[in-house]
Amino acid sequence: MNNISEIQTILDQIKTEALSSFDLAPEVIENITFAPSPDLKLGDLGFPCFSLAKSMRKAPAMIAKDIAAAINADDHDIIAEVLPVGPYVNFKYARGVVSEKVVAAALDSSDYGKGVYEKPEKWMVEFSAPNTNKPQHLGHVRNDLLGASVSSILKFAGHDVVRVNLINDRGIHICKSMLAYQRFGEGKTPESESIKGDHFVGDYYVMFDKIFTEEYESWLESDVAEAKFQEWQKGRKEKEREADKTPKKSFQKSYKDTFFNTESEIGGAAKDMLIKWEEGDTEVRGLWNLMNTWVFKGFDETYESLGVVFEHVYRESETYLLGKDIVNKGVERGVFKTIEGGAIACDLETVGLKGEKILQRSNGTSVYMTQDLGTALARFEEYEMDHMVYVVGDEQDYHFKVLFAILEALDPKLANRMKHLSYGMVLLPEGKMKSREGKVVDADDLIEQMHVLAHESVEERYPDLDEVEKRKRSVAIGNAALKFYILDFNPKTTVTFDPKKSIAFEGRTGPYCLYSYARIQSIGRKVGGWPELSEEEREAALSALGTDVEMQLVNELTDWPRMVQLSARLMDPSKITEQLYKLCKAFSTMYNDNDHRIKDIEGPRRDGLLLLTEAVAKTLKTGLDVIGIEALNEM
RNA sequence: GCACUCAUAGCUCAGUUGGAUAGAGCAACGGCCUUCUAAGCCGUGGGUCGCAGGUUCGAAUCCUGCUGAGUGUACCA
Numbered sequence: 001m002n003n004i005s006e007i008q009t010i011l012d013q014i015k016t017e018a019l020s021s022f023d024l025a026p027e028v029i030e031n032i033t034f035a036p037s038p039d040l041k042l043g044d045l046g047f048p049c050f051s052l053a054k055s056m057r058k059a060p061a062m063i064a065k066d067i068a069a070a071i072n073a074d075d076h077d078i079i080a081e082v083l084p085v086g087p088y089v090n091f092k093y094a095r096g097v098v099s100e101k102v103v104a105a106a107l108d109s110s111d112y113g114k115g116v117y118e119k120p121e122k123w124m125v126e127f128s129a130p131n132t133n134k135p136q137h138l139g140h141v142r143n144d145l146l147g148a149s150v151s152s153i154l155k156f157a158g159h160d161v162v163r164v165n166l167i168n169d170r171g172i173h174i175c176k177s178m179l180a181y182q183r184f185g186e187g188k189t190p191e192s193e194s195i196k197g198d199h200f201v202g203d204y205y206v207m208f209d210k211i212f213t214e215e216y217e218s219w220l221e222s223d224v225a226e227a228k229f230q231e232w233q234k235g236r237k238e239k240e241r242e243a244d245k246t247p248k249k250s251f252q253k254s255y256k257d258t259f260f261n262t263e264s265e266i267g268g269a270a271k272d273m274l275i276k277w278e279e280g281d282t283e284v285r286g287l288w289n290l291m292n293t294w295v296f297k298g299f300d301e302t303y304e305s306l307g308v309v310f311e312h313v314y315r316e317s318e319t320y321l322l323g324k325d326i327v328n329k330g331v332e333r334g335v336f337k338t339i340e341g342g343a344i345a346c347d348l349e350t351v352g353l354k355g356e357k358i359l360q361r362s363n364g365t366s367v368y369m370t371q372d373l374g375t376a377l378a379r380f381e382e383y384e385m386d387h388m389v390y391v392v393g394d395e396q397d398y399h400f401k402v403l404f405a406i407l408e409a410l411d412p413k414l415a416n417r418m419k420h421l422s423y424g425m426v427l428l429p430e431g432k433m434k435s436r437e438g439k440v441v442d443a444d445d446l447i448e449q450m451h452v453l454a455h456e457s458v459e460e461r462y463p464d465l466d467e468v469e470k471r472k473r474s475v476a477i478g479n480a481a482l483k484f485y486i487l488d489f490n491p492k493t494t495v496t497f498d499p500k501k502s503i504a505f506e507g508r509t510g511p512y513c514l515y516s517y518a519r520i521q522s523i524g525r526k527v528g529g530w531p532e533l534s535e536e537e538r539e540a541a542l543s544a545l546g547t548d549v550e551m552q553l554v555n556e557l558t559d560w561p562r563m564v565q566l567s568a569r570l571m572d573p574s575k576i577t578e579q580l581y582k583l584c585k586a587f588s589t590m591y592n593d594n595d596h597r598i599k600d601i602e603g604p605r606r607d608g609l610l611l612l613t614e615a616v617a618k619t620l621k622t623g624l625d626v627i628g629i630e631a632l633n634e635m
Numbered sequence: 636g637c638a639c640u641c642a643u644a645g646c647u648c649a650g651u652u653g654g655a656u657a658g659a660g661c662a663a664c665g666g667c668c669u670u671c672u673a674a675g676c677c678g679u680g681g682g683u684c685g686c687a688g689g690u691u692c693g694a695a696u697c698c699u700g701c702u703g704a705g706u707g708u709a710c711c712a
Contacts, residue, residue, distance in 0.1 A: 038655055048654050050692065060692080087692095088655065131712090171712060257711080316712095343710055354638085361710040368712050395706055397639060424640090425706085432705095457674075477674085488660095489648070492640080494705070496647075506674050507660045508648095515674050523671055566651060578649075581659085592667085592676040599671050635672075 005561045006101055008034075010078055011091070015047065018071045024055060036555065040548050043083065043090030044555070050087055060087030095546035099554045099612070103542050106557055106615035111622050113561040115158030115568070122160045124383055125151045125421075127391035128308070132169040132295045133177040134202035136302055137433055138441040138497060139393070139426045145486050146423055147391040148308045149573040149627045156626050157568030162383060165310045166375070167299075169292060170317040175273040177205035178287055179266065190294050196444065198298030201291050202435070209436040212266050216259055220252060224263075228255065305447050307479075307628045314375070323374025324366055326410070327359045335409050351405035372403050373410070380414065387417050389571065394422040394492065421571050424494035441499060450478030450503065457505055473632060480510030480629045487573040487627055488581075508581050510629055513620065516584035518635035519591065520617040523598065523610075530614045531607045541607035549593050553586040553612060560619055564626075573627055580623045587616050 011034055019029045031051060037043045049063040056063055064084035071089075073079045078101070081092040106112040127147020130136055136144070147163070155161045168174075181204045190200040219225055229251045233241060244250055260267035276284040303309070327344050330336035336359060339345050344360040359370050376388065390400060400420035408415045426433065426441075433440045455474035458465070465473075485503045489495055505511040524530055533541060545554065560579055567575035590596045598609050621631045 033651095035651085035654080042655085046655090050654065053692070086655075168712075173712075339710095341710080345710090355708090358710050363710080365710085367710070393706095394640070398707055401639090422640095427705090461672095461674075493648075494641075498647085501661085502647075504661070504674095509660085509674080511674055515672080519672055519675085526671055563651085570651090574649080575651080578651095578659090585659095588675060589677090591671075592673095594670095597671065635674075 005558050006105060007078060007098060007558050008562060010076065011045075014071060014076055014079070018067055021070055022052075022056065022067070024052070028052065028055060037088075037090055040551070042085050042088075043081075044093045044551065046085065046088045046090035048088050063087075064089045093551070095551055095554075096543035098558070099545040099550065099608070100539055100542035102554050102558050103545075103612050103615045104538070106560075106619050107611060111156070112557075112615075112619050113564045113622065114156055115561075115565065117158040120158055120160050121387060122162070122383070122385040123151075123154050123387045123389060124162045124164060124379060124385045125154070125389045125391065126164045126166055127151075128165045128303075128310075129392070130167060130299060131173060132167060132198075132201070132292055133174050133205045134435050135196070135198040135298060136443040137435065138443065138446060139433060141306065141443045141446065141482075142423060142426055142486050142495070143391055143393070144303070144306050144308050145483055145628070146421065146491055146573065148306070149483075149487055149576075150389070150391065150421060150571050152626050152628065153564070153568050153571075153573060153576065157564060159568075162312065162385065163310045164312045164314060164379075166314045166316065166319070168316050170277070170320060172270060172274050173205075174288070175270045175277065176208040177201050178284075178291060179270050179273055180204035180208040180211070181291065182287060190298075196298045196301065197294030197296070198302070199442075199444070200298075201295050206436060206438060208266070208270075212260070212264065215264055215266060216256060219259065219263060302443055302447075305444075305479075306483075316371070319375045319378075320371045321366075321374075322378055323370040323372070324360070326374055326377060327366070327370055330359075330410060346406050346409070348402065348405070351409045353402060353405055357402055357406070369399070369403060369406075373406060376403070376407055376418070377410070380411075387419065389419045389421050391421045391423070394424055396420075397422055419571070421491065423491040424489075426495045426497050429496060429498050441497065447478070447482065450482045451475055452478075453503075454478035454481065454505070454511075473635060476630050476632050477505065477511050477514060477635070480514050480624075481505055482510070483627060483629050484510030484513065484577055488577040490574050491572055511635075513580055513584050513624060513629070514632050515635055516587055517617055517620050517624070517631045518633060520587070520613055520620075521633045523613060524617070527598070527610060531610050533607060533611075537604075537607070538611065541604045541611060544603075544605040544608045545612060547595070549590050549596055550609070550612065553583075553590055553616065556583045556586045557615060557619060560623070576623060576627055580620060580627075583616060583620060583623075587613070 015032060015034070016029055019032065028051065032047050032049075034045050034047050036045045049060040049067065052063050053060050058066075061084070064087055067089050068082045068084040071079075071082045073082050077097050078094055079091055080094040083090055083092070125147055127150075128140065128144050130140060151161045151163045181201070184207060185204065188200075190197040193200060195203070229248065232251050232255065233247060236244075241247070261271070273284055277288060327336060330346075331338060331344060335350075336344050336346050339356070342362040343358050345356040345358050347356050348354055349356075357369060358367060359373070360366055379385070379388065392400065397420065400418075400422075404418045404420070407418065428439065428441065430439070451474050454477040455470060458470050458473050458477070462470075481503050488508070503509075531541070545551075556579070560583070563575050563579040567573060596609065598606060598613070601609060624631050
C-alpha cells in the first residue's frame with residue numbers, strides 16, 4: 001500500500017510468523033508492537049509479552065523465552081540475534097545489512113518516506129479563513145501554518161489534496177471599518193499613507209471600536225443608563241445579584257451589545273450600512289469593493305511571506321446565501337422542523353446531541369450554521385472528495401460537532417468524512433490577544449522581526465558576507481525559526497507566546513535543522529562531491545557501518561516513513577518536526593564524535609559514512625520541504 | 636447551571652494511544668574550537684506526572700470524585 005520502510009515490514013513478518021505457531025487470535029498478534037529498546041545493549045528494538053500472558057497461561061518472561069527460541073535469526077538477514085530480556089523479546093540487528101537497506105532506500109528515492117496509494121483519497125483542507133476588517137495576527141499564523149503543512153503532509157503521505165480558503169468578507173464587523181473610513185477616511189488610501197492595505201483597514205476597525213466605546217461610556221453616565229441598570233438588576237436572579245460585588249461592571253459588559261443594537265448612533269449607522277450592502281446599494285458596494293481590494297492585496301503579501309497557497313478561495317459574500325433551500329427541503333423531508341414564531345430548527349436530540357439548533361430565524365434570514373451546511377454540501381458535490389478537513393480553533397469544537405451531526409442527518413454517506421482539525425489558542429503572557437484593543441502580535445510585524453533578528457545573528461557570525469547573501473539567509477533562517485516553532489507544538493496545545501523569548505535560533509529550532517543541513521553540504525563540498533559507486537561497492541561501503549553512533553542515525557532514518565504516516569494520520573505536523581530534530585541531533589552527535597571524523601577514515605567505511613551523511617541530508621531537505629521550510633546550502 | 640478541553644522539571648513543551656529507568660529545549664553549573672561550520676557536542680543537577688480513590692500483571696495515559704485554569708453553551712459571526 002505505501003512504503004513504510006522495508007525494515008519494519010520485514011520485522012512485522014517475523015513477529016507474525018513467530019507468534020502464529022502459538023495458536024493466538026489474529027488481533028492479539030496485531031496488538032503486539034515493536035518499540036525501540038531503551039538501551040542499545042539490550043537490543044535495537046523489541047516487543048513486550050505481557051498481553052500474551054492471559055491467552056497463553058504463562059508468565060511473560062517464559063513466553064518471551066519461548067518466542068525467542070522459535071525465531072531462528074539465521075533465517076533473516078536483517079537479524080543478528082533474538083534474545084529474551086525479562087518479559088521482552090529483543091532483536092539485535094545485523095547492523096551492516098540494516099544500514100545498507102535503509103540508507104539505500106533513502107538515497108534511491110527522490111522523496112524518501114513518501115506514501116504511495118493505488119487509489120489515493122481526495123482530501124479538501126479549509127484553513128486561514130480571515131476577516132477582511134483587520135490584518136492577521138499570530139493566531140492566524142498558527143492556522144495558516146497548520147493548514148498549509150497538514151495539507152502538504154497529507155499530500156506527501158500519498159493523498160490528493162485541495163487547499164481552500166473561505167474569506168469572511170461580509171457582515172456587521174466589516175461594516176464597522178467601512179463606516180469609520182467613510183466618516184473619517186478623508187479620501188486617504190494605503191498608498192497615500194504608505195500602509196499595507198489590511199493594516200490600513202484594520203486601523204479604521206480599531207477607530208470604530210474606540211468611538212463606539214466612548215459613546216457607550218458617556219451614555220453610561222446618563223440617567224437613562226442608570227434606569228436601565230436598575231431595571232436590569234431587578235430582573236436578575238436573587239442569588240446572582242447578591243454574589244455580584246461589581247454589578248455596574250457586569251451591567252456594562254452585558255448591555256454593550258444591546259446598546260449597540262438600540263441606542264448607539266454609530267452602531268445604528270453600521271447596521272444601516274449592512275442593510276444597504278445586502279440591498280446592493282451602489283455607493284456602499286463601491287466602498288466595500290475598494291476596501292476589499294486593499295485588504296486582499298495585504299493578505300496576499302502575508303500569505304506569500306509565509307509560503308501559503310490555495311487552490312480555491314471562497315468568499316462568504318458569495319456563499320452566505322447557500323443552505324437556505326437545503327433548510328427548506330429539510331423541513332419537507334422532516335429532518336428539520338418549524339418552531340413557534342416561524343423559525344426553523346434542527347432537533348439535536350435526533351442526531352444524538354441535546355437541545356435544538358436554529359437554522360433560519362423567524363424573519364427568514366439564515367444563520368452562520370446554515371451557510372456552513374450549504375457550503376459543505378456544495379463542495380462535496382463539486383469536488384467529490386473523500387474527506388473534508390476544517391482547520392479551526394478549538395473554541396468552535398461545539399459548532400463543528402453540531403455541523404457534522406446535521407450534515408450526517410441530511411446525508412448519511414457523509415458520516416466520518418468530515419474532520420475538525422481543532423487547535424489551541426495562542427495566548428500572550430498577559431492573556432488573550434485582542435485585535436480591537438491592539439493587544440496582538442501582528443503577523444507581518446512578527447515575520448519582519450524574525451528577519452531582523454536573523455539578520456543580526458548572521459551579521460554577528462559572518463560579518464564579511466555580502467549584503468545580498470546576508471538578506472537571503474536572514475529570510476530563510478527567520479522563516480525557519482517561526483515555522484518550526486509554531487509547528488513543533490501539538491496542534492491541540494494552547495500556546496503561551498512570550499514575544500521576548502519564545503522564538504529562539506538555538507536548541508530544538510528551525511535554524512538548528514538548517515545548520516545541520518548546511519554542515520552536511522559543507523562536507524560534500526570538502527570531499528569533492530558525494531561518492532558515486534557501483535552496486536557492489538555501495539553495498540560494501542554501507543555494510544561497513546555498525547557502531548552505536550552510526551546505528552542511532554540509521555534508526556532515525558528508518559523511523560522517518562513511519563513518522564510521516566503517523567503525522568498524516570493524526571494530522572499533527574509536530575511529529576515531523578520531532579523526527580527532523582532527532583535526525584539532526586543524531587547526525588550532530590556523530591559529527592562531533594572523534595571516532596567518526598570522515599576525514600580521518602579510509603576505505604569502504606569512509607564511503608559508508610559519506611553515503612549515510614548524504615542520505616540524512618536528502619531526508620532532511622525532503623522533510624523540511626514538507627513543512628514549508630527552505631533549506632540552505634551554506635549558513 | 637450544563638458541556639468540552641487542559642493541569643508533567645524553575646520556564647516552554649513532548650510522552651508514538653496501557654509497557655522496560657517519565658523525555659526534549661531553554662535557564663543553571665562543568666567540560667570541548669591549531670583537526671569536516673561552536674546556530675554545535677559531551678556531562679551534572681533538577682519530578683509525589685494538580686489532589687484522593689478505583690480498574691489492571693502493569694497507569695502520566697483508562698474510570699470516579701475533588702481542586703484550579705481555559706473555552707463553549709444566541710433567532711451573533
